[in-house]
Amino acid sequence: MVAYIGIEGIQRIVERVGVATFIEGLAAEIEADYRRWNDFDKSMRHAVHSPAGVIELMPISDGRLYSFKYVNGHPQNTSLGLLTVTAFGVLADVKTGYPLLLSELTVTTALRTAAMSALAARWLARPDSRAMALIGNGAQSEFQAIAFHHMLDIREFRLFDVDSQATAKLVRNLHAFQWPGVQFRPCGSTAEAVRGADIVSTLTADKRKATILTPDMVSPGMHLNAVGGDCPGKTELHPDILHRPDARVFVEFEPQSRMEGEIQQMPAGFAVTEFAHVLGGAAPGRGSADEVTIFDSVGFALEDYSALRYLYKLQRQYNQSREIDLIPHLDNPKDLFALLASTATVAATPAAGLASA
Amino acid sequence: MVAYIGIEGIQRIVERVGVATFIEGLAAEIEADYRRWNDFDKSMRHAVHSPAGVIELMPISDGRLYSFKYVNGHPQNTSLGLLTVTAFGVLADVKTGYPLLLSELTVTTALRTAAMSALAARWLARPDSRAMALIGNGAQSEFQAIAFHHMLDIREFRLFDVDSQATAKLVRNLHAFQWPGVQFRPCGSTAEAVRGADIVSTLTADKRKATILTPDMVSPGMHLNAVGGDCPGKTELHPDILHRPDARVFVEFEPQSRMEGEIQQMPAGFAVTEFAHVLGGAAPGRGSADEVTIFDSVGFALEDYSALRYLYKLQRQYNQSREIDLIPHLDNPKDLFALLASTATVAATPAAGLASA
Numbered sequence: 001m002v003a004y005i006g007i008e009g010i011q012r013i014v015e016r017v018g019v020a021t022f023i024e025g026l027a028a029e030i031e032a033d034y035r036r037w038n039d040f041d042k043s044m045r046h047a048v049h050s051p052a053g054v055i056e057l058m059p060i061s062d063g064r065l066y067s068f069k070y071v072n073g074h075p076q077n078t079s080l081g082l083l084t085v086t087a088f089g090v091l092a093d094v095k096t097g098y099p100l101l102l103s104e105l106t107v108t109t110a111l112r113t114a115a116m117s118a119l120a121a122r123w124l125a126r127p128d129s130r131a132m133a134l135i136g137n138g139a140q141s142e143f144q145a146i147a148f149h150h151m152l153d154i155r156e157f158r159l160f161d162v163d164s165q166a167t168a169k170l171v172r173n174l175h176a177f178q179w180p181g182v183q184f185r186p187c188g189s190t191a192e193a194v195r196g197a198d199i200v201s202t203l204t205a206d207k208r209k210a211t212i213l214t215p216d217m218v219s220p221g222m223h224l225n226a227v228g229g230d231c232p233g234k235t236e237l238h239p240d241i242l243h244r245p246d247a248r249v250f251v252e253f254e255p256q257s258r259m260e261g262e263i264q265q266m267p268a269g270f271a272v273t274e275f276a277h278v279l280g281g282a283a284p285g286r287g288s289a290d291e292v293t294i295f296d297s298v299g300f301a302l303e304d305y306s307a308l309r310y311l312y313k314l315q316r317q318y319n320q321s322r323e324i325d326l327i328p329h330l331d332n333p334k335d336l337f338a339l340l341a342s343t344a345t346v347a348a349t350p351a352a353g354l355a356s357a
Numbered sequence: 358m359v360a361y362i363g364i365e366g367i368q369r370i371v372e373r374v375g376v377a378t379f380i381e382g383l384a385a386e387i388e389a390d391y392r393r394w395n396d397f398d399k400s401m402r403h404a405v406h407s408p409a410g411v412i413e414l415m416p417i418s419d420g421r422l423y424s425f426k427y428v429n430g431h432p433q434n435t436s437l438g439l440l441t442v443t444a445f446g447v448l449a450d451v452k453t454g455y456p457l458l459l460s461e462l463t464v465t466t467a468l469r470t471a472a473m474s475a476l477a478a479r480w481l482a483r484p485d486s487r488a489m490a491l492i493g494n495g496a497q498s499e500f501q502a503i504a505f506h507h508m509l510d511i512r513e514f515r516l517f518d519v520d521s522q523a524t525a526k527l528v529r530n531l532h533a534f535q536w537p538g539v540q541f542r543p544c545g546s547t548a549e550a551v552r553g554a555d556i557v558s559t560l561t562a563d564k565r566k567a568t569i570l571t572p573d574m575v576s577p578g579m580h581l582n583a584v585g586g587d588c589p590g591k592t593e594l595h596p597d598i599l600h601r602p603d604a605r606v607f608v609e610f611e612p613q614s615r616m617e618g619e620i621q622q623m624p625a626g627f628a629v630t631e632f633a634h635v636l637g638g639a640a641p642g643r644g645s646a647d648e649v650t651i652f653d654s655v656g657f658a659l660e661d662y663s664a665l666r667y668l669y670k671l672q673r674q675y676n677q678s679r680e681i682d683l684i685p686h687l688d689n690p691k692d693l694f695a696l697l698a699s700t701a702t703v704a705a706t707p708a709a710g711l712a713s714a
Binding site for chain 1: 400414430437445461467496520530681692697698
């Protein structure tokens with residue numbers, strides 16, 4: 001039997017923990033895992049691209065636990081009433097190869113992406129940051145707001161989306177929190193939303209080279225959290241922003257980010273810093289209050305490993321374990337056939353309709 | 358919701374179809390898919406090796422459907438009462454990226470490996486083959502016997518395993534079929550089992566360069582089905598067998614087999630034939646009754662794709678559909694947060710024990 005967390009399961013767990021506390025706890029797990037960066041067998045994700053989108057597998061292991069995530073990205077799905085991104089993943093025991101946990105990761109990816117964004121910003125944004133722009137008010141936006149309010153005390157959210165209904169939905173959802181003194185400002189353009197913001201998160205979904213932010217929008221001291229550009233051919237920042245002499249770019253796993261991140265627009269030798277090295281003290285974070293810091297986030301398998309490990313712990317801690325029969329249990333492991341022994345005497349007459357499709 | 362086939366589900370489906378018919382139907386699906394080899398976006402599997410074993414992901418897509426399999430190989434597991442190989446997989450819709458089916462593949466991998474072996478032998482072994490040696494009588498052996506008896510009319514099975522209890526288990530399981538006139542002969546050594554066999558399947562699990570078959574055991578006209586050697590550093594045939602001037606080697610997907618198959622022992626230019634080209638008529642199969650044909654099988658993602666597509670069809674055909682809530686359904690796909698809306702008002706007090714592990 002394998003532990004299972006479905007949509008109902010993640011709802012129950014987050015309800016028990018509280019969404020803000022869940023994100024903060026997950027950020028702590030991600031930080032702990034990034035601090036042991038060299039323990040991990042890291043590889044780029046495996047992607048299958050089609051005209052409609054991408055399907056990816058993201059495996060990683062630290063020699064004790066193994067995890068992978070399945071995740072798709074299909075920007076046109078919303079027009080079909082479907083999610084742009086769905087995901088699930090598995091945590092497994094390296095010693096036996098047996099899966100331990102199968103979990104939904106659609107909701108969890110949204111939580112972990114926000115946790116990672118806020119964790120990076122805690123190290124890279126100016127500590128006095130209080131105003132944040134959210135560009136793109138879709139499925140990820142609430143999670144960003146919760147993470148940044150809770151972990152960085154952001155008190156003003158400046159909002160823009162080409163779909164004003166998405167912004168209205170975001171405001172409605174955030175009002176439910178009744179955060180005292182926190183303001184939500186729907187804006188008429190990206191430029192208006194970004195003006196005066198200390199931190200800017202770009203959370204757009206189009207699978208193309210978009211220019212969500214242009215150089216004129218970026219002020220000294222800003223922290224840019226570029227989340228939406230995460231595929232070959234999918235970017236959000238004008239390259240001149242990356243070229244600014246006062247800008248420094250931070251990434252998760254450099255080989256993957258050179259293929260998928262904003263820096264796919266840059267020459268091969270363009271200098272970037274892996275976030276793990278900032279945590280470990282091997283590389284500096286923000287150098288001054290005037291520097292522009294850019295977290296060129298594409299999402300890395302380690303963050304999903306952390307999330308699965310965290311969920312595995314929480315579902316036991318809160319007695320929320322469910323199991324599915326994904327893997328057999330055998331009295332004699334060399335006798336796999338025992339599972340089908342009752343079928344052995346079934347006459348081998350061809351069943352109707354079994355011909356090749 | 359995603360369709361789900363667990364252990365109970367595969368038992369029910371195989372019981373309804375009959376195990377021999379299931380294997381034959383699956384072989385027909387695999388053949389149909391190999392015949393459209395060029396439709397597939399093929400890649401080598403992603404493997405994470407550890408001292409104890411390997412964990413692999415095997416993705417493939419034909420542009421309409423995508424599948425992947427998770428599979429481990431841990432030879433020491435049986436000493437812990439666990440299976441050497443466990444597996445599960447997913448079939449997904451390329452157009453939306455949504456998973457359609459999550460299925461157990463431990464039992465199914467055993468069925469598909471046997472189906473693939475028998476399919477290849479139908480094209481490569483001498484048509485008058487009636488005697489077969491099964492070297493290694495573990496979890497795969499019953500499935501091989503059923504597939505080869507049913508699909509190639511094999512009437513004599515010559516059995517050897519270093520663990521005589523495994524052989525006794527195999528004989529016991531096969532006797533239940535009561536195949537008229539079919540003989541099972543436990544042998545005292547590999548050499549004895551192979552002597553007089555038309556087809557030899559090697560099904561051993563040790564993760565090392567083993568020499569299960571030596572050149573003196575191989576007679577003209579034999580078909581060797583080398584199944585157990587399927588990892589870097591894991592082989593079963595002495596290289597001189599591959600070097601025989603009268604031998605021809607057939608593989609599934611050449612780049613993967615050069616890394617993982619028996620031919621990892623051969624120089625890079627060693628000639629092999631992809632099985633798909635034999636099916637398509639672009640390459641010859643067996644050239645004469647005296648030729649030694651070697652199917653250097655490592656298992657390819659296409660075979661799991663075929664199996665998942667077949668299972669997806671069968672579970673609907675036999676009204677055996679079950680579903681799990683692995684993926685959310687949303688009225689507004691941009692409002693993922695709606696799933697957690699009830700958690701929004703939970704006070705964000707730190708929960709006990711949520712600190713990083």
